Amino acid sequence: MIAMEPFRSRKASIPILDQVRDYCARHGLIEYGDRILLAVSGGPDSTAMLHMLHGLRLEYDLGLGVAHVHHGLRGFDADKDLRFVKGMARELDLPFYATKVQVLSQRNRCESLEEAARRLRYQFLLNTLQEMDYTKIAAGHTLEDNIETILYRLATGTGPGGAVGIYPKSGLIIHPLLALSKDRILEYLRKNGIHYRVDQTNDDRGIPRNRIRHEILPLFFSINQRYREHFGHFSEVLRGENTLLDRLAREALSTVLECRNDTRYRLEYDRFMQLDTALRRRIAIIVHEYLANDNKQFGRHYLPFKVLDLIATERVQGNRIIYENSDVTVRKEYDWLVFEKRVVNARPEGYLYSVSNFDEPQQLSEIGRELVFDIQNNKGLFEKGNRDREKIYLNYDKITLPLIVRSRREGDRIALRHVGHKKLKDLFMDQKVEVGLRACVPVLECNNEVIGVFCSFYGKDNRVSENYMITDGTEHVLVGKLRDWKR
Amino acid sequence: MIAMEPFRSRKASIPILDQVRDYCARHGLIEYGDRILLAVSGGPDSTAMLHMLHGLRLEYDLGLGVAHVHHGLRGFDADKDLRFVKGMARELDLPFYATKVQVLSQRNRCESLEEAARRLRYQFLLNTLQEMDYTKIAAGHTLEDNIETILYRLATGTGPGGAVGIYPKSGLIIHPLLALSKDRILEYLRKNGIHYRVDQTNDDRGIPRNRIRHEILPLFFSINQRYREHFGHFSEVLRGENTLLDRLAREALSTVLECRNDTRYRLEYDRFMQLDTALRRRIAIIVHEYLANDNKQFGRHYLPFKVLDLIATERVQGNRIIYENSDVTVRKEYDWLVFEKRVVNARPEGYLYSVSNFDEPQQLSEIGRELVFDIQNNKGLFEKGNRDREKIYLNYDKITLPLIVRSRREGDRIALRHVGHKKLKDLFMDQKVEVGLRACVPVLECNNEVIGVFCSFYGKDNRVSENYMITDGTEHVLVGKLRDWKR
Numbered sequence: 004m005i006a007m008e009p010f011r012s013r014k015a016s017i018p019i020l021d022q023v024r025d026y027c028a029r030h031g032l033i034e035y036g037d038r039i040l041l042a043v044s045g046g047p048d049s050t051a052m053l054h055m056l057h058g059l060r061l062e063y064d065l066g067l068g069v070a071h072v073h074h075g076l077r078g079f080d081a082d083k084d085l086r087f088v089k090g091m092a093r094e095l096d097l098p099f100y101a102t103k104v105q106v107l108s109q110r111n112r113c114e115s116l117e118e119a120a121r122r123l124r125y126q127f128l129l130n131t132l133q134e135m136d137y138t139k140i141a142a143g144h145t146l147e148d149n150i151e152t153i154l155y156r157l158a159t160g161t162g163p164g165g166a167v168g169i170y171p172k173s174g175l176i177i178h179p180l181l182a183l184s185k186d187r188i189l190e191y192l193r194k195n196g197i198h199y200r201v202d203q204t205n206d207d208r209g210i211p212r213n214r215i216r217h218e219i220l221p222l223f224f225s226i227n228q229r230y231r232e233h234f235g236h237f238s239e240v241l242r243g244e245n246t247l248l249d250r251l252a253r254e255a256l257s258t259v260l261e262c263r264n265d266t267r268y269r270l271e272y273d274r275f276m277q278l279d280t281a282l283r284r285r286i287a288i289i290v291h292e293y294l295a296n297d298n299k300q301f302g303r304h305y306l307p308f309k310v311l312d313l314i315a316t317e318r319v320q321g322n323r324i325i326y327e328n329s330d331v332t333v334r335k336e337y338d339w340l341v342f343e344k345r346v347v348n349a350r351p352e353g354y355l356y357s358v359s360n361f362d363e364p365q366q367l368s369e370i371g372r373e374l375v376f377d378i379q380n381n382k383g384l385f386e387k388g389n390r391d392r393e394k395i396y397l398n399y400d401k402i403t404l405p406l407i408v409r410s411r412r413e414g415d416r417i418a419l420r421h422v423g424h425k426k427l428k429d430l431f432m433d434q435k436v437e438v439g440l441r442a443c444v445p446v447l448e449c450n451n452e453v454i455g456v457f458c459s460f461y462g463k464d465n466r467v468s469e470n471y472m473i474t475d476g477t478e479h480v481l482v483g484k485l486r487d488w489k490r
Numbered sequence: 491m492i493a494m495e496p497f498r499s500r501k502a503s504i505p506i507l508d509q510v511r512d513y514c515a516r517h518g519l520i521e522y523g524d525r526i527l528l529a530v531s532g533g534p535d536s537t538a539m540l541h542m543l544h545g546l547r548l549e550y551d552l553g554l555g556v557a558h559v560h561h562g563l564r565g566f567d568a569d570k571d572l573r574f575v576k577g578m579a580r581e582l583d584l585p586f587y588a589t590k591v592q593v594l595s596q597r598n599r600c601e602s603l604e605e606a607a608r609r610l611r612y613q614f615l616l617n618t619l620q621e622m623d624y625t626k627i628a629a630g631h632t633l634e635d636n637i638e639t640i641l642y643r644l645a646t647g648t649g650p651g652g653a654v655g656i657y658p659k660s661g662l663i664i665h666p667l668l669a670l671s672k673d674r675i676l677e678y679l680r681k682n683g684i685h686y687r688v689d690q691t692n693d694d695r696g697i698p699r700n701r702i703r704h705e706i707l708p709l710f711f712s713i714n715q716r717y718r719e720h721f722g723h724f725s726e727v728l729r730g731e732n733t734l735l736d737r738l739a740r741e742a743l744s745t746v747l748e749c750r751n752d753t754r755y756r757l758e759y760d761r762f763m764q765l766d767t768a769l770r771r772r773i774a775i776i777v778h779e780y781l782a783n784d785n786k787q788f789g790r791h792y793l794p795f796k797v798l799d800l801i802a803t804e805r806v807q808g809n810r811i812i813y814e815n816s817d818v819t820v821r822k823e824y825d826w827l828v829f830e831k832r833v834v835n836a837r838p839e840g841y842l843y844s845v846s847n848f849d850e851p852q853q854l855s856e857i858g859r860e861l862v863f864d865i866q867n868n869k870g871l872f873e874k875g876n877r878d879r880e881k882i883y884l885n886y887d888k889i890t891l892p893l894i895v896r897s898r899r900e901g902d903r904i905a906l907r908h909v910g911h912k913k914l915k916d917l918f919m920d921q922k923v924e925v926g927l928r929a930c931v932p933v934l935e936c937n938n939e940v941i942g943v944f945c946s947f948y949g950k951d952n953r954v955s956e957n958y959m960i961t962d963g964t965e966h967v968l969v970g971k972l973r974d975w976k977r
Contacts, residue, residue, distance in 0.1 A: 154710075155713070157720065157721060157724060158710045158713045158714045158717040158720065158721075159713070159714045159720065160714070160716070160719075160720035160723070161720070161724060162727065166653075166724060166728070211713045211714075214709060214712065214713060215709075219706055219709050219710075222701060222702075222706050222709075223641075223645045223706075225701065226642070226645045226646070226698045226701060226702070227645045227646045227698075229647070230644075230645040230646070232647075233644065233646065233648070233795075234644060234645075236647070236795035237644060237647075237648060237653060239795075240649070240768075240771060240795070240798070241653070243766075243767050243768040243771065244731070244735055244768040246768070247735075247766050247768040247769070248731055248734075248735070251738075279730075279734050280730050281727075281730040281731040281733070281734040282734070284727060284730065308720075308723035308726075308727070311727070
């Protein structure tokens with residue numbers, strides 16, 4: 004018979020430092036030789052973290068530093084915290100970095116006090132990391148912090164990626180204590196005779212997070228004494244699935260993405276609508292995140308559910324604005340789903356340049372392009388078949404300076420051979436040019452007449468007025484080319 | 491310019507009946523001509539549902555029936571409930587079905603009172619549906635029920651598929667009110683002057699569900715007044731993702747499944763371990779569900795997190811039992827991951843039959859096979875190349891009756907040409923026969939010697955002792971064949 008001993012995990016009932024070491028290994032939080040900046044408030048969690056990582060420093064050859072942020076909120080108490088943490092750093096012979104911020108006065112519009120404190124804290128930590136050459140920042144979040152985060156997000160509205168809670172590792176920030184409950188941390192501190200500071204504001208029930216901690220969590224405990232463990236495991240499983248779904252959504256996005264730039268994503272609508280609903284919702288969130296003006300480091304910016312639902316589940320007929328907020332517009336337009344960043348001045352209201360010589364490129368800063376001109380002899384070189392679709396070819400003999408390069412105006416028409424006078428508006432509609440792009444397309448005007456349209460701007464053949472087309476009798480040809488202008 | 495009116499959902503602030511109609515349409519809950527059996531307790535939710543679906547009956551040409559279960563728990567109060575619901579059914583001119591169960595005495599081991607009540611209730615509903623030819627059962631669960639379900643599962647431990655809450659449609663059961671909050675339902679009842687019964691046991695804080703309802707939910711409300719909506723949307727998004735992940739996991743399972751039957755799944759371990767962790771966890775849950783002896787209709791049976799983790803994330807070297815509970819064993823064995831149902835008597839401890847004549851097939855009931863014998867003249871017909879790999883060929887001239895057909899015993903050996911005496915244990919190990927199968931393989935014994943082994947039982951060539959092999963001098967050949975025995 005082959006040996007069939009049960010295979011058991013080693014995690015049953017192991018010392019707390021082993022548990023932290025295992026957790027760090029499992030999630031790749033610490034590598035040999037890491038230089039870790041510890042965010043220490045002086046409270047029990049961060050104090051425990053400091054001592055625990057100090058205990059692992061030789062084993063991992065860690066370079067440790069202690070950072071403390073005085074938020075300028077709790078007056079004398081906060082001063083004591085600072086002195087306390089500084090003392091610990093000195094005792095353990097570790098470098099100490101501190102700053103004093105003024106959360107109240109440095110708070111942004113729409114930011115809660117906690118959000119502002121968090122933002123300022125991480126700014127200081129990241130700056131210190133860079134200046135002092137640390138590789139990671141460690142924060143002492145615990146299992147309870149994770150549960151509070153999950154419940155707070157559920158209560159206030161969260162997307163698929165929010166209910167996963169805190170990640171063990173997020174960018175440069177690691178959370179080595181994320182699997183430990185407060186009980187175990189306090190027990191560790193007591194057993195090892197380690198002092199810590201108590202933040203009185205933690206008891207303020209007016210703060211939602213404190214209400215979750217002090218009122219909701221004990222109720223969960225009364226329902227199931229192992230609720231923390233269950234939440235922790237749920238969070239871990241969900242994080243794994245979230246990572247997978249995020250990857251699948253990004254892959255699916257690439258299959259429906261027609262074109263994109265920094266301010267605009269254009270998706271093929273029919274193919275998008277054929278994707279699984281769950282992937283459509285995620286794609287909407289991903290694209291919104293790319294375009295929205297938010298600092299992802301310090302906030303969650305999900306699309307509201309009803310918006311997701313409109314985008315992802317209701318088939319829109321015709322052209323419609325599906326959603327807009329201050330950052331992003333989502334439109335169904337022709338066969339596309341268009342996500343567009345709303346940036347002040349990003350879409351020019353209009354532009355106009357007067358070109359009097361063709362030696363220098365004409366920069367069109369509003370659309371980030373430049374127009375390069377060249378005058379060449381026409382020796383039948385510009386037969387249609389030889390023409391470069393990116394260029395525009397005009398009968399130079401007929402042009403009177405200045406040549407006007409401008410955006411379209413209401414009522415613009417161009418005389419097209421075999422077609423007659425055609426409104427640019429109709430031309431754009433025929434060619435399915437998105438509304439947001441129409442004001443960008445460069446139009447050439449001469450003698451109060453539209454003589455050419457750079458349709459290559461949106462991927463189509465350029466148009467030239469029949470009055471300025473090259474004929475056999477044309478001696479000189481003005482060749483114009485639109486190219487990217489690197490500011 | 492093309493028309494760009496904002497595209498708005500119609501769901502802003504619509505009458506409650508329209509909201510229910512929309513919800514049913516969105517989730518495909520009601521079809522034209524449905525015959526729906528309504529589970530009505532007499533409480534506000536099911537009473538509201540009864541009146542609402544009654545309001546939609548002409549539009550959808552619904553056939554409605556009212557079912558009520560008296561749980562035999564609340565005595566006089568429950569009698570009044572029954573009379574009340576019966577009265578409503580009569581008033582609305584609908585068929586009425588009732589039963590009285592005894593939850594206390596009909597409760598199963600390990601079942602809570604609520605679980606037993608639920609099981610008995612749905613048994614009655616499903617029976618009535620079948621007998622009376624209904625197409626669906628409607629239950630009056632609300633948004634709050636959904637949130638309670640999610641929180642209760644999170645507190646007591648849930649797998650990926652549990653935190654999604656209640657599905658709008660689950661098998662034959664539909665939940666038309668799942669998007670409505672209690673407030674709106676009470677408002678509807680009040681505005682329409684509809685009476686309902688109040689269940690006093692709903693206030694019993696000893697019941698976890700009631701504690702969530704009366705203590706935790708108000709705290710969520712104090713944190714965010716729209717928490718119900720947020721939870722509802724979260725639940726809907728997560729359900730969509732859960733459905734997608736479940737499909738992906740089943741697809742992935744089919745790529746790693748080596749073989750399976752009703753009691754055993756054998757997966758290729760290396761390919762399994764190459765899958766995404768999230769899919770590995772889900773595959774473990776899916777296979778466990780297939781094999782576990784649970785009634786999925788009435789309970790959740792997830793693998794504990796640590797088990798999932800062992801199966802899905804820790805690479806097991808060698809052969810090991812990874813996990814076993816009363817239903818299922820999970821083993822790493824050779825190159826496979828084996829999930830096996832633990833059924834009493836499914837794996838024989840051993841068997842032994844004595845065969846004295848070869849006219850009748852010998853039934854081996856323990857392994858569900860039968861052995862058919864045939865005696866043939868040897869005219870060189872049984873040259874190696876002509877032999878059927880499913881059959882065993884023995885020198886009949888040397889056999890003394892009775893022939894013993896039995897399972898392997900400790901210490902069994904067989905004399906193999908060019909090899910010598912080989913232990914069957916070693917033979918099975920060489921051929922990577924799973925431990926669970928070894929006791930099944932039929933062994934032939936004669937004159938106190940193992941003369942053949944039916945290795946075709948596990949897909950390999952049968953083995954014959956060199957003392958009983960056919961030689962040129964052999965006159966008669968005993969041909970044995972193992973085939974399925976249909977009991």
